[in-house]
Amino acid sequence: MSVTSPSIRVLIADNHPVYRNGVSQELEATGGFDVVGVCQDGQEALKAIIESEPDVAVLDYRMPLLNGGQVARAVTEASSSTKILILSAFTEDSTVYQALQDGACGYLTKESEPEDIAKAVEACFRGEPVLPPKLAAGLISEIRSRTELRRPSLTDREREVLKLLAAGMSTPDIARAIYLAPSTVKTHLQHLCDKLGVSGRAAVVAEAMRRGILT
Missing domain, CATH: 1.10.10.10 (Winged helix-like DNA-binding domain superfamily/Winged helix DNA-binding domain)
Structure with missing residues (x-):
């Protein structure tokens, strides 16, 4: 762990209790992280972020009330210093694109190993973008297709x-x-x-x- 003191303050939001508690335990066991809250939906997560301003919020994308992208956009618009890391089972190119467009610092799949999640949280804390190669390839394709729609081919x-x-x-x-x-x-x-x-x-x-x- 490259960051020793102070600990990185992390908030975790996921509507599946087993998964969110598992991520919380893994981060705290790694050392260097202080999980300041766990939330079960996007609205609760946004309220907690505004109130406690954790360094990094690890959010599922598909959550009740507000999805991870909507939370990221609201946090960005509020000029909060909290960085948003999306951790989701949904990896469609359009979803990844929208989450980053909304202000997320990074996007990981739920298949990620605990050590990869920890490294991603550290990277977001430093303000570095996080995107695994397999998601990056899809993102590039999505950007190209959107560019073609934005600028149609004219003779x-x-x-x-x-x-x-x-x-x-x-x-x-x-x-x-x-x-x-x-x-x-x-x-x-x-x-x-x-x-x-x-x-x-x-x-x-x-x-x-x-x-x-x-x-």
Whole structure:
């Protein structure tokens, strides 16, 4: 154990009593940790975090009332110094992504060995991100898929039409500027609407700006 004094103050929340008590006992047996509370749901955990401000809160993701991500987001918004480590049986890429997006410092599976949990708590305490390689690979895939949704694949011609549209040009003006028939320009505009999930010229420009396609 690299941290000897003072002990890292830890709060544990899980709706399964056997598991949460097991994690608590394992950490205290490791030495260097002071378990300041155990909670059975997210609402109780959030209240305890706000009141006692432990160094690290180890939370299950799927809990009654508030899930681990919601607790993490509330703790972040409250500017609390408590770091959140998610310890969950749910390892879907979207769940891991959302938990980290909500402010969790790390994410471990419940299959993790006690020593790995202890090391993860120490890392979170130091402000270091924690994510096992098998979860990191899925997270990268999730980020890529979300990026593709955020920035849909546009053809060079569609991008050209979009830029001219953003400059305030009408369909006939765009057609003359890039030597296309007005009907062809309208087809490109419809493709832009479909890819961005909107309808109307103004909505296309606004959505493109929101997604960072137009800057």
